[in-house]
Structures are given as C-alpha cells and as structure tokens.
Amino acid sequence: MLEIISGISVKKVDEGFVLDKGISSHKLMENAALAFCNWFERHYQRNDKVGIFCGHGNNGGDGLAIARMLWRKGYDVIVFLVGENNEPSPDCKLNRELLPDKLPALSMSHEDIAHMEYDLNIVVDALLGVGINRPLEGDYKNLVNKLNSLSGLTKISIDIPTGLPSDDCLAGDAFIADITLSFQSPKFSLLFPEHANYVGQLKVVDIGINQFYLSQFSEGKFYVQKKDIALRHKNFSRFSHKGDFGKVMLVGGSFGSMGAIRMSSEAALRTGSGLACCMVPGCGVDIMQVSLPEAQVWAKKDSDCIDADYLGYNFDRFDAVGVGPGMGTHDTTAEFLRGFLTKYKGPIVVDADGLNILAKHPEQLSLLADRSILTPHLLEFERLAGHCKNHKDRLQKASDFSKKHKVIIVLKGAHTCITFPDGRQFFNSTGNKHMATGGSGDILTGMITSFLGQGYSFENAALCAVFHHGLSGEIASADKKRGTIATDIIKSIPLSYLRLGIE
Template sequence: MLEIISGASVKKLDADFIHEKGISSHRLMEYAATAFCDFFESNFHRSDKVGIFCGHGNNGGDGLAIARLLWRKGYDVMVFYIGDFSKASPDCRLNRELLPEKLPSITVCDERIKLIDYDFHVLIDAVLGIGVNRPLEGLYLDVVGKLNRINDVTRIAVDIPSGLPADGCLEGDAFKADITVSFQFPKYSLMFPEHAEYVGKLKVVNIGIDQPFFGQFSEKKYFLQYKDIKNRHKSFNRFAHKGDFGKVLLVGGSYGKIGAIRMSSEAAMRTGSGLVTCFSPKCGVAVLQSSLPELMVIASESEAYLSDSQEVAFDNYDAIGLGPGMGQEALTADLVEVILNRYSGPMVIDADGINIIAKNENLLKLLRENIILTPHLKEFERLVGACKNHQVRLKKASEFAQKYNCVLVLKGAHTAINLPNGKQYFNSTGNQYMATGGVGDVLTGIITSFLGQGYGAEDAALCGVYQHGIAGELASAKKLRGTIASDVVKAIPKSFVKLRIK
C-alpha cells in the first residue's frame, strides 16, 4: 500500500532513508533519475528530441541527472537552466558538474525565452518541486507559460508539475503536463480534479524507499494498486454453489429511468452474484425480464415509482443496492426509510437514495458500518453543503464517514474511499472515458455483488472501485470517448481475467 504523505514530511523521510541505508542524498537522487529513465525508455524512442528544463533546487537536480542518463542512452537531449544557480542545492550543483561537456545547454533569462522554440518532441519539467508555497511569478511564470503554449509536444513533469503545491490547491498557473512521473508515491494535490489539466496521466515509479519508512509520517491516506487488491478478494472452489455467491437485491428505477437499475442489476450478475433480484416499479418489469432473462423481478405497487411492498422479504437477501434511477417521490422516500429500518445487512446507497437522505436528515442516524454510500461530487455536497475546492471536500468526506460510522465512496478521478476509522484510499484505475451517464450505476451493482458474496464493507468498496476502473479501461481501449456504461458492464468479466481473480 502506497502511503501519501505531506510534502513537508518528504525531506525528513528522505533523510531517514539515507541514514538507515548508509547512502548519500545524491545516490537517492540517482535512484529517482534511473526510475524516471526506465519509464521514459519504455514509452519514447531514441529519435525523440528532448528538452529538459531544470531549476536550481533538488527537482532541478533530478532533471540534470535525467538529462545525463538519457544522453548516455543515445537520446538527443538539451538542458535549459532556469533560476540562480549560484544558489543551487548541493546535489543539483553536483549533477550539473557531472553533465557531459558535449551535452548542449543554455541558461534561460527574460530575453532568451524565445530560444525555447526548438523542434522538440518531449519537454521535461524539472524546474520546481514539492517545496512551492506561493504562486509562480517573474521568469518562472514566463517560462511555464511559454512551455504550456508549445504545440505538438509531450510534456512530462518530474515528481510534480512546477507551480503546483504538494498538499494544497493551485493559485495562479502551473506546468500543464501530459504525464506526471511521481517518485515513490503520488503527492496529495495530484488527486484533486481541479488539477487534472496540470497532472495529465499519473505514473508512480518506485525509487526503492521501503514502506516501513513511511510509518512515522502516516496521515491515513493511501494510493491503491493491484498488489493491494488481489488478497482482498475471496476465492471459491469448484464445489461452490449459487448460494455461496450471494443473493442480492437491487432497488431502483422509475418511469423513464429503468435503464439505471437494469445496468446495476447486470453489473451485479457479471461480478458473480449467484442470484440477483430487482425491485422496480411495474413499468419496468417487461423491460427488465426481456433484456435480462437471468434476473428475477419484484414489482412495486406503483406503476411509475417505487413504494413499499409487503411482498419483499428484505432479510432474505445477503446485500441490497439502493438508489439508481429511483426518483425522489414521497412514497419512494418512505421506502428508503423502511429499508433502512427493516434491513440490517450490508447495503450500497447511491444516486437518488443519497438525495433522499440529504433531504431527510433523520435518515442519517440510520447509517452504520456495513453501509456504503457512493455519491458523485454534487450528490456529496447535497449531504454536507458546498465545498470551495476538493481539498475541503476530501476533508468533509473523511469526517462524514467517521461521524456516521459508514463507508463513503466519493466518485470521480481517483475516487476516494473513506472509512469510519479515518483511512482514505485513492483509486489508481479508470480514465476520462468513464465520465458518462450510467457508469455510477454499474459501480453500485459491482459493490453490491461483492457485499453479497461475503466481502466486508471495506474490501467490497476497495475491490469494487478498483475493478470498476479496470473494466472502464478495458471497455474504452478501442472506443475512447465513444464508450458507454453498457460497455463497462460487458468488460467486467474481462477485468477478472486481467486481475487473475478466479
């Protein structure tokens, strides 16, 4: 599990590691540069022309080490010095001395910014690192602005885009990376959606710092990776029967929105539930039965929306998914309260289920540790009020999960899974092509299925969010922005194959 620690703690973390291993700070910088170059070699050709922009701090030192290593590997590299190198950090100064004499370089000042207009294929930003604590100004602002305006290049940030604070929200401008290669762990601000255009695609590379060194700096924030997920999945033997895979109930749908609960239901099936039942309005029965013959359907007493039905034995189910497309009619809101009061098993609450709770604060007291809420950003703000930025939103999400002793999955890029114990996990899978209607309903079905299969709330949320992202990646590989939610449902089986989960 990769811990996310504050930028202020990184210097102390590096110092502890250096002391324990008996190495120099320059050696650790060399590890980082080597890891960056390994990534670079696997993604870029030696024919690519590379411009590397280096400041006079340790981030610039990383850039200079990268320049030296790439040049030795045969890349066409040019270095641009930004800032006052008479004040360079010791390791930056050393890496400048180690540059081969034949490696071309220039010092950029105000009147030489136009010299950046070389025919580069790749621009590497190593100007400013995690120590930034104020908006860019002067030459730094001019250089970053110039780099952001250059067309037909790939922009890569070393550790963090210059100008972006490690732990807070951006003020002013910053380097707009297509790829950010972060060392050892992602910096907290790289998780914020406001920073998406600056971070680009996030890649975390291992520079050899062992996990125990993070312990004293733990802030209970983690970045999910495959190795963290596989062991959380349950395994089943050949003698398992459909009862072992769980009976789940999906509750939702209303006139014109039956598709939402249909996708949740199919997602639960594709995730492996033994038996899936849908409780929907009468208007949805024909659609659901004809499109999903494996699905069992219970009709609500109402034709257009959900209302309580005495025929539903909620306790017969191993898990319930509540909310997709259900609407917010008064009788539907009454049904939500009935289920929360009558059913004590694990549950996922999404979409209109969350909106109903937001309008009826008395329902909040019915939340508990085996309930998972899966709001998108707007639904979450209906629960807690407006948030001026994602930093505030993440803080409130963690506080909500702790206050109401539930799991809160705040959906979006790097979906944040908030646990009652204060831990906050950020997802590493998924992409922008999943930003389409119905994909959240698919997640509801996936997580509900895992709960029904006997996963605890924490494992169901983590495995569900991670695998949902993998399914989205697989579904969009050839369709890109043409991807729709049904494509993600169809990719769920492939996600089990890719993750080697039997």
C-alpha cells in the same frame, strides 16, 4: 498500499532512508533518475528531441541526472538551466558538474525565455518540486507560461508540475503537463480534480523506498494499485454453489428510468453474484424480464415507482441490498426508503436517488446501519454535506461525514476516494475519462453490492469494486475511446478479473 505523505514529509522520508541504508542522497537521486529513464525508454524513441528544463533545487538535480542518463543512452538531449543566480542544492550542484561536456546545456536569461525558439519533441519539467509554497513569479513564471504556450509536443513533469503545491490547491500559474511521473508515491494535490489539466496522466514509479519509511509519516491516505487488490479477493472452490456467491437485491427504477437498475443488476451478476433479484415498479417488469433473464424480478402491479407497499417483502433473505438507481425522489419513495432503512440492517449500498432522498430528508441518516456504503458523485455529496470550497475541503468533509454517521463514503471521480469512519482514505488508480458516461455509477453500485453479498468485508468490497470498475472502464474504452457506453463497461468486468489473475 502506497502511503500518500505530505510534501513536508517527503524530505524527511528521503533523509531517513539514506541514513538507514548508509547511502548518499545523491545515490537516491540516481535511483529516481534511473526509474524515470527506464519508464521513458519504453515510450519514446531515441530520435526524439528532448528539452529538460532544470531549476536549482533537488527537482532540478533530478532533471540533470535524467539528462545525463538519456544522453548516454543515445537520446538527443538539451538542458536548459534556470535560476543560475541562486545557490543550487548540493545534489543539484553535483549533477551539474557531472554533465558530459558534449551534452548541450544553456543558461536561460530573461531574454532567452522571452524569445525561446527550439525544435523539440518533448519538454521535461524539472524546475521546482514539492517544496514550493507560494505562487510562481519572475523567470520561473515567465518560463512556465512560455512552455505552456508551446503546442505539438509532449510535456512531462518530474514528481509534480512546477507551481503546483503538493498539499493544497493551486494559486497562480503552473506547468501544464501531459504526463506527471511521481516518485514512489503520488503527491496529494495530484489527485485533485481542479488540477487535472496540470497533471495530465499520473504515473507512479518505484525508486526503492519501501513502505516502512513512508508509514512513519502516515496521514491515513493511501493510493490503491493493482498489487493491492488480488489479495483482498475471496477464494471459491469447485464445490461452491450459487448460495456461496451470495444473494443480492437491487432496488430502484421508475417510469422512464429503468436503465439504471437494469445496469446495476447486470453488473452485480457479472461481478459474480450467485443470485440477483430486482425490486422495481410494475412498469419495469417486462423490461427487466426480457433484457436480463438471469435476474429475478419482484414488483407491484400497475405501479410507476417504489413505494411503502414494497416494505412487505422479506429483505432479510438477501446477503446485501443496493438501493437508489433510477428510483426517483417522490414522497412515496422517500417513505419507502425510511421504512427500508428501519427494517433491514444487513449490508447496504445507497446510490443516486437514494442519496438525493437522504439529502432532502437528512433525519433518515440516523437510520443507516453502521458501515453502510454511500456512493455519491461530487454534486450528490455536496447535497449531503454542504458546499465545498475545493476538493481538499471536500475530502475533509467526507472524512467528517463518515466519522459522524459511521458510514463509508465512496466519493466518485477521476481518483475515486473511499473514506472510512476511522478516518482512512483510499484513492483509486484505475479508470479514465471515457468512463464519464451515463450509467457508470449505477454499475459501481451493483459491483459493490455483489462483493458484499459474496461475503467480502465492507473494506474489501469497496476497494475491490472501485478498482475493478475503473479497470473495466479502461478495458472497455481501449478501442472505443469516446464511444464507450456503460454497458461496454459491464461486459468488461469479467476481463478485469483475468487482468488480475483471479478465477
């Protein structure tokens, strides 16, 4: 897992690493520039015209080193120097001196910024890095706004978009990047939904600093990548039977809202459950039996919603239960949820209307078994925990809520955050905008429930499900883009296992 450390700690990590390895800070900067260039070469042609805008600090030093390396590889590069009147950092100064004489480097004055007209295909932002702690002003503000106004080209930020604070929400202006290439570990603020338009696509490149140096400044926040997931999966043998793969129950649906529980149930099966049973109102039996014959169905005749009469069923025969999708928030349904939480103490996932009932009846929160998994989207979470000023505040409230109620919060979004009662928070790296479609969250409910039923720990079930969910969305939307729908994601769940080399 990649540690997500504060902007203040980034400098300390770099200093500790170079001291321990006996290398110079300039050598580490060269490593970062080389990692950027290796990534850049895989995506852009040498006939692209690249403008690299460099400040006077270490972020500018990164940009100058990148300019030198790309120019030597044959790219058409021009450097724009900003903040010439400021004393450059030592490594920035050295990289200015190392620029080849034939590489064009222009100093930007007030007038140059105001009347800037250059024929560029790619703009690289290396103006200011993680150290910024106040809104942009002066030449930097004017230049950022000028660059933001340019259209028809690709904009890339090095480490963090200029103007964006590393640990807080933006106040003022910031560079609007199409791609942000963050070194070694993503900066905390890059994961905030408020900053999505500034960050663009987030890429993280390794510059050679291992986990040991990052962990010394751990704040309990981690970025989950592909290499972290395979080891968390259970292994099954040719002698495994459907009981080994778990028996799960999905509870939900109501008149006119059967799709949610149907998708949750199929997602559980596609994730690997040996047996999936659906508890639905009587009005949904035919829908479930016809559309998903692999699932068992339990229902009360002539009912339009789940009610307390369903409590007579033996839930203890199941290894995990997911409750809420499409269930509705009727008083009778709320009565069922109260009885269910009192009765069943196995692994539970609560989603959708189950969460809305808890928000309307907060006294039921005390009935949740320890480490129950709650999967709210942003609005559902605010119904539970109260209004949030911004995403940083929301993440803190998620941590407080998780500790108080001893539950696991899966806060769904672009970088779904999984919060554990011990305060740790894990941010997912998979998924894309095309997953913003009705039913996507219901699928995640089925997937988490499935992993719990297969005997995964609460932590591994949540992490694996969220990662596979996002990866399935990426696979499904590869050719469908905006036309992606939830059932496309379900069909891609098996492919997500193949992508990770898991049978």
